[in-house]
Amino acid sequence: MTFGSPEWFLIIPVCIFAGWFWKSLRLWSPLRALLILLAAFGLSDPKINVQEDSMDLWVLLDRSESTEDLVDKGLEEWKRLLEDAKPNRNDKIHYFDYGGEIVEQGGQGVSFNRKLTRTGLAISHVAALANSKRPSRVLAFTDGYATEPLNEAAEELQARGIPLDFRLVRDEQEDDFRVARLELPERVQAGEPFLISATVRGSSDTEVKLTLRRSKQTLTETTVKLLNGVGRVEFTDRIPRAGAFQYEAEVGLLSGSTFKDAHAGNDRASRWIEIAGGPRVLLVTKYTDDPVAKVLATQDFTVDVATPQELQPGRLSGARAVIFNNVPAFEVPQDFLNALDFFVREQGGGFLMAGGKQSFGSGGYFQSSIDPLLPISMELKTEHRKLAVALAIVLDRSGSMAVSVTGGVGGKDLKKMDLADSGAAAAIGLLGSQDRVCVFAVDSQPEKVVPMTQVKANAPKLQATVRKVQSQGGGIFVYEGLKAAWDELKGVDVGTRHVILFSDANDSEEPGDYKRLLTEMQKEGATVSVIGLGTPKDQDSALLEDIAKRGGGRIFFTDRPVDIPKIFAQETVTIARSAFIEEAVAAQPSGRWAEISPKPLQWLPQVDGYNLSYAREDATTSLVSKDEYVAPLVAHARRGLGRSAAVSFPLGGEFSQQIRDWKSYGDFVQTMTRWLMGTDLPPGIGLKHRLDGTRLTLDLLYDTEEWSQRLTAAPPKLRMMESSPGAEPYDVPWKRIAPGHFTVTRDLDEGAVVRGAIQVGEHALPFGPITVGSSIEWAFEPERLAELRTVAAQTSGRELIDLSKAWLRPPTRQDVSLRMWITLAMLVFLVTEALMTRTGWKLPLPALPAFKAREKVVKPKKVKAVKAAEPMPVHKEDQPLVSAKQEEPEDTERRSRYQRAKDRK
Numbered sequence: 017m018t019f020g021s022p023e024w025f026l027i028i029p030v031c032i033f034a035g036w037f038w039k040s041l042r043l044w045s046p047l048r049a050l051l052i053l054l055a056a057f058g059l060s061d062p063k064i065n066v067q068e069d070s071m072d073l074w075v076l077l078d079r080s081e082s083t084e085d086l087v088d089k090g091l092e093e094w095k096r097l098l099e100d101a102k103p104n105r106n107d108k109i110h111y112f113d114y115g116g117e118i119v120e121q122g123g124q125g126v127s128f129n130r131k132l133t134r135t136g137l138a139i140s141h142v143a144a145l146a147n148s149k150r151p152s153r154v155l156a157f158t159d160g161y162a163t164e165p166l167n168e169a170a171e172e173l174q175a176r177g178i179p180l181d182f183r184l185v186r187d188e189q190e191d192d193f194r195v196a197r198l199e200l201p202e203r204v205q206a207g208e209p210f211l212i213s214a215t216v217r218g219s220s221d222t223e224v225k226l227t228l229r230r231s232k233q234t235l236t237e238t239t240v241k242l243l244n245g246v247g248r249v250e251f252t253d254r255i256p257r258a259g260a261f262q263y264e265a266e267v268g269l270l271s272g273s274t275f276k277d278a279h280a281g282n283d284r285a286s287r288w289i290e291i292a293g294g295p296r297v298l299l300v301t302k303y304t305d306d307p308v309a310k311v312l313a314t315q316d317f318t319v320d321v322a323t324p325q326e327l328q329p330g331r332l333s334g335a336r337a338v339i340f341n342n343v344p345a346f347e348v349p350q351d352f353l354n355a356l357d358f359f360v361r362e363q364g365g366g367f368l369m370a371g372g373k374q375s376f377g378s379g380g381y382f383q384s385s386i387d388p389l390l391p392i393s394m395e396l397k398t399e400h401r402k403l404a405v406a407l408a409i410v411l412d413r414s415g416s417m418a419v420s421v422t423g424g425v426g427g428k429d430l431k432k433m434d435l436a437d438s439g440a441a442a443a444i445g446l447l448g449s450q451d452r453v454c455v456f457a458v459d460s461q462p463e464k465v466v467p468m469t470q471v472k473a474n475a476p477k478l479q480a481t482v483r484k485v486q487s488q489g490g491g492i493f494v495y496e497g498l499k500a501a502w503d504e505l506k507g508v509d510v511g512t513r514h515v516i517l518f519s520d521a522n523d524s525e526e527p528g529d530y531k532r533l534l535t536e537m538q539k540e541g542a543t544v545s546v547i548g549l550g551t552p553k554d555q556d557s558a559l560l561e562d563i564a565k566r567g568g569g570r571i572f573f574t575d576r577p578v579d580i581p582k583i584f585a586q587e588t589v590t591i592a593r594s595a596f597i598e599e600a601v602a603a604q605p606s607g608r609w610a611e612i613s614p615k616p617l618q619w620l621p622q623v624d625g626y627n628l629s630y631a632r633e634d635a636t637t638s639l640v641s642k643d644e645y646v647a648p649l650v651a652h653a654r655r656g657l658g659r660s661a662a663v664s665f666p667l668g669g670e671f672s673q674q675i676r677d678w679k680s681y682g683d684f685v686q687t688m689t690r691w692l693m694g695t696d697l698p699p700g701i702g703l704k705h706r707l708d709g710t711r712l713t714l715d716l717l718y719d720t721e722e723w724s725q726r727l728t729a730a731p732p733k734l735r736m737m738e739s740s741p742g743a744e745p746y747d748v749p750w751k752r753i754a755p756g757h758f759t760v761t762r763d764l765d766e767g768a769v770v771r772g773a774i775q776v777g778e779h780a781l782p783f784g785p786i787t788v789g790s791s792i793e794w795a796f797e798p799e800r801l802a803e804l805r806t807v808a809a810q811t812s813g814r815e816l817i818d819l820s821k822a823w824l825r826p827p828t829r830q831d832v833s834l835r836m837w838i839t840l841a842m843l844v845f846l847v848t849e850a851l852m853t854r855t856g857w858k859l860p861l862p863a864l865p866a867f868k869a870r871e872k873v874v875k876p877k878k879v880k881a882v883k884a885a886e887p888m889p890v891h892k893e894d895q896p897l898v899s900a901k902q903e904e905p906e907d908t909e910r911r912s913r914y915q916r917a918k919d920r921k
Contacts, residue, residue: 020061027056047849051842058838070106071151071825073098074142078158078185080115080133082279082796086185087157094157094183094819101820110145114138116766131766132710135162135804139169143176151825155816156182160801164711164763170807179813179826182804191275193218194282195226196246196797198265202705203290203334206258206318210289212251214265217796218242220275229264231326239270258296258318260333260785262288282796286787290334295693296320298331300348301341307668307676308341308370308685315686324348329355329739329771330785336693337365341667342372345380345586346572350579351739353385355771360389361656362735362745363773364780366692368660370667371596376627378596380586383446391635391653392662396595396628405592406452406468406508408501409440411485412519412549413457418487421577432549433487435577436518439547439584441479443516446588447471454504455482458497459490468504492519494559495528498544502537513542514569514591516584521550521557521573534566545569547583595628598671602642603649609638612652612691620678623649625671626664652691657773657780659692695778698722703774703781710766710788716750716758716774716781724755726777732758736772738765739785748772764788 031052035043042048075098077087098109111121116129118138135158146152154173160182173180197215204210214226221242228235228251240247255261264286269277277283296318299309312319322331324347332338332355345353359365367389369375377394381387387394417433444453448471455466455478465485466478498517505513515537534544544567548560552573564571570590572583602622609617619639631637631648639650652661666672667685675681700719705712716732718724734748750758764770764786771784808814816822 018063020063022060024059025056027059028052045849047845047852051845051849054838054842054845058835058842062834062838064834070104070108071153071823072146073107073109073822074146074152074154075109075111076118076135076138076142076154076156076158077111077113077121078115078133078135078156079113079130081130082133082161083159083185084115084130086159090157090185097819098822101823103823107823110142112138112142114141129765132163133158133161134164134710134763136164136166136169137763139166139180140172143169143172143178146176146178148176152176152178153822153824153826154178154180154813155822156180157185158182158804159186159796160184160804161796162800162804163766165708166803166807170810173807173811177826178811180808180811181813181816181822182808183816183819191219192278192282192796193224193242193267193269193275194279194796195265195267195285198263198285198287200263200287200289202288203292206291207254207256209252209254212253212263214240214249214251214285216240216242216247216249216267218245218247218275221245222273222275223270224273225268225270227266227268229266231261232264240267255291257320258291258334259298259320260288260290260330260335262286262328262330262787288330288333288785288787292334296335297689297693298322298335298338299341300324300327300339300343301668302343302374303341303668306341307672307681308339311682311685312689314682317686317689327352329769332356332359332363332365332771333782333785335359335365337689338367339689340367340369340375342370342375342669343379344374344570344590345384346570346583350385350582355739356386357389358737358745358771359782360658360660362737362775362780363771363782364657364694364775365782366659366661366689366694367655368688368692369662371625371627371664372666372669372671373596375666376629376662376664377589378627380590382589383585384582389655389660390662391632391651391660392629392648392664393632394589394627394629404450404452404510405447405512405514406505406510407443407447407454407588407591408468408505408513408515409443409453409455409482410462410497410501410515410517410519411436411440411455411457411465412459412492412523413485413487414459414492414520414523415487415489416520416523416549418489431487432577432580433485434483435580437483437485439518439581440482440485442581443584443588444471444475444478444482446585447475447592449473451592452508452510453478454501455485456497456500457485457488458492458494458500459488460493460496462493462497462500464500464504468508491523491525493526493528494519494524494563495526495530495533498530498533498563499528502533502542505537505542506540512591513540515542515544515567516547516587517544517560517563518547518580518584519549519556519560521548521552521554521560524556524559527559530563531566534563538566538568543568545587546571547580547587548573549575549577549580551575596625597628597641597643598625600624600674601626604640604642606637606640608636609650611636612638613687615687617684617687618680620674620680622674623665623671624674625666629662629664652688657694657775657778659694661688661692663688697779697781701776701781703783705783705786707786707788710764712762712764712770712786714760714762714772714774714783718756720756723776730777733775734760734772735775736762736770739769739771 031043035041079087113119113121114134116132116134118141135156139154142154194217195214196217199213201210216224216226218224223239223241225237226240226249227237236251238249240249264284266284268283269275297312298320299306300322302323309319309321324343327349329351338356356367360367369390382394413433417436418431420431440455447453451471452468453466453471454468456462457465466481469478498515501515537544544563546560546564548557550557550573561571570587574583600622603620605619626641626649628645628647631651635651635653637648637651641647641649649664652659665675667675700722702717704715732750734750735745736748737743737745748760748762750760752758766788768788770786774781
């Protein structure tokens with residue numbers, strides 16, 4: 017027996033002391049004394065340790081892609097064996113399925129991510145559910161290759177005293193070859209050589225082919241010899257320019273090999289590396305000899321020049337600012353455009369868009385993902401639109417348009433035709449009230465869905481009509497669609513006439529005499545743009561490219577049907593909702609340049625042309641046009657932790673002669689760029705990150721003397737974002753584990769690309785992109801199996817071959833409190849004592865047998881004789897009265913002793 021609060025026993029001597037001095041308390045009465053003892057005993061929290069006679073068995077079934085089929089084969093037999101071995105009916109079995117998530121077996125309609133093996137998550141889940149008052153064991157049926165560390169789960173099991181048993185489920189007969197690991201440094205300086213190491217694993221000792229790529233370009237191909245199932249090869253590389261680059265290693269069997277590769281999903285591994293070289297500026301341009309790059313290079317900036325096609329989110333790693341110099345939106349990958357908002361607002365980067373005929377609204381950026389970033393609005397006011405537009409939309413409704421794709425809200429499946437209809441409806445919504453539109457649906461012949469109609473207030477009705485177009489089967493006769501559109505357009509007298517042709521790049525038939533038709537359209541001032549569903553490598557892509565080229569329009573290819581509405585919107589904006597002023601316009605400074613630089617700037621007197629736009633309410637305008645629009649020529653604004661700027665006139669190419677001849681051109685460009693890059697991060701703080709399987713660990717280290725006060729005033733904030741459609745930034749809480757050290761761990765999804773930033777006041781420490789391998793489920797790292805065995809040993813578990821031994825109860829004894837029973841006993845005695853005190857009632861005592869009392873016999877005592885004294889004369893009056901009753905011998909003897917004592921004196 018143990019006592020939780022033994023100090024309460026001190027109440028006993030206190031009560032003894034009180035009862036001794038205050039008798040009226042009657043603490044010595046049996047019942048009251050017993051109540052005091054019970055109270056002290058109960059308050060001391062006595063507990064007895066007992067052994068439980070039941071157990072909970074938590075069975076975890078690995079339902080990941082690499083193991084699910086094997087589990088299904090043996091599950092029924094395992095269940096039967098476990099039930100037969102159950103010791104008694106008080107024992108219980110709980111079955112759970114897990115992969116990337118964990119669910120209780122038997123749930124109706126339950127589905128979850130099976131591309132990961134999150135054994136740690138499953139163990140933590142059942143550890144939280146386990147009853148602390150009952151013994152428990154965990155039995156995992158798995159292949160042993162978890163995709164996350166198990167150390168945290170092991171600590172939870174140890175703390176709860178729950179052993180982990182496991183049964184390995186594997187098919188050892190399959191041949192498989194995989195890239196187990198690709199290792200390279202996270203960051204090196206420009207021109208610095210570095211080592212790349214690739215580890216290949218396989219089920220057999222043989223030679224395999226390994227290909228190494230950098231940014232999708234093959235660097236080398238070599239063979240790797242596997243010994244004991246493992247092969248390792250090393251490469252060196254050197255990159256002279258700053259930027260971020262992706263390396264990919266791919267393994268494959270040699271031609272003529274007799275082996276097979278069971279899992280193609282684990283044949284690749286990729287990693288990113290950042291090449292540092294000072295403050296880096298990413299310049300996106302199509303100019304062969306961009307003057308902006310020259311100016312920045314002379315000012316000691318590290319300039320990373322890229323074409324739109326070369327862009328990917330990883331290119332932002334290590335960059336401080338991004339400049340778009342007259343590049344159209346449709347040529348910039350959508351994932352890069354989506355990444356810019358996080359780069360500026362959360363990672364503290366800068367973004368500048370320069371003017372030109374392929375920039376701002378003319379470049380299709382209106383209502384794009386970066387529209388809110390800019391300090392100017394590209395929405396043209398109705399009174400500023402010079403020309404009305406007549407737009408003809410030709411939609412492919414062939415049989416291929418009936419294929420379903422995932423693109424709806426919440427991942428709902430939609431048909432390709434539905435997305436094309438949405439694109440046409442979006443185009444109609446972007447037209448002005450004075451514009452006109454017609455829509456044709458084409459398969460083997462054109463159908464007039466919407467005749468040439470002035471938009472006015474009819475936009476909602478026209479959009480509803482277009483959304484009803486359905487696929488009719490067959491192929492698309494391109495020439496027939498274009499001819500029907502031109503027949504409608506040539507009768508309309510407006511300033512701009514344009515056709516948008518949407519067609520499948522693999523199913524565009526019957527071109528007819530399209531060349532003659534397009535020549536006629538061009539002579540009349542009409543243009544044609546093409547949206548091709550597919551890639552430039554598809555069989556009919558050359559036809560579509562030629563139509564766009566001869567039609568004087570643009571060509572778009574996309575193999576992602578969900579992007580169709582965005583492309584329709586970009587093209588419509590380019591035609592109908594943008595304006596580039598091609599006339600020389602005088603410029604007027606506003607005096608607000610001092611907010612960027614205290615150094616005065618000698619502004620140019622006029623510009624050759626500019627993109628018409630309007631300053632937003634939160635923007636600062638440094639230069640405006642002196643025409644009727646008073647439009648912003650140079651504007652800038654803050655966006656989150658970053659900065660954004662718009663230069664509406666061209667900085668290169670056409671309409672830039674006066675700009676490039678401007679004496680302060682270099683000063684203007686470099687000053688604006690330095691402002692975009694923000695302030696440098698103070699020293700004494702740094703960030704480390706590592707990826708272990710699917711678990712990302714971030715460590716923020718800082719100098720306590722330099723940063724403690726700052727972090728107390730503004731605690732560090734971690735913002736992360738995954739590169740997936742519709743993804744939003746989210747906060748991740750930190751854990752401070754020691755002075756000068758914050759840490760956080762985050763479980764990521766398989767194949768995820770993650771970027772983030774540590775925000776401290778007005779500064780940010782960006783990181784990423786971090787790529788979780790797309791083949792992590794099929795990696796089969798031996799270290800994971802060894803880790804599982806270690807965790808089982810730490811928790812007193814074992815590898816279970818014989819399932820009849822699964823019910824071995826762990827040495828768990830339960831402390832049972834006696835307080836309730838003591839409280840009940842005190843209540844009984846308290847009521848009894850109250851009855852005795854208030855009513856005089858006494859406890860009934862058992863009767864004793866009656867015995868007759870024995871008479872006491874007193875033996876006479878012997879008395880020595882006393883010599884008689886001579887009688888003294890006694891007068892009559894002195895004679896004592898003698899009563900009739902004589903003195904008892906005992907009294908006589910007492911007096912004789914008394915007399916003798918007097919005589920001795």
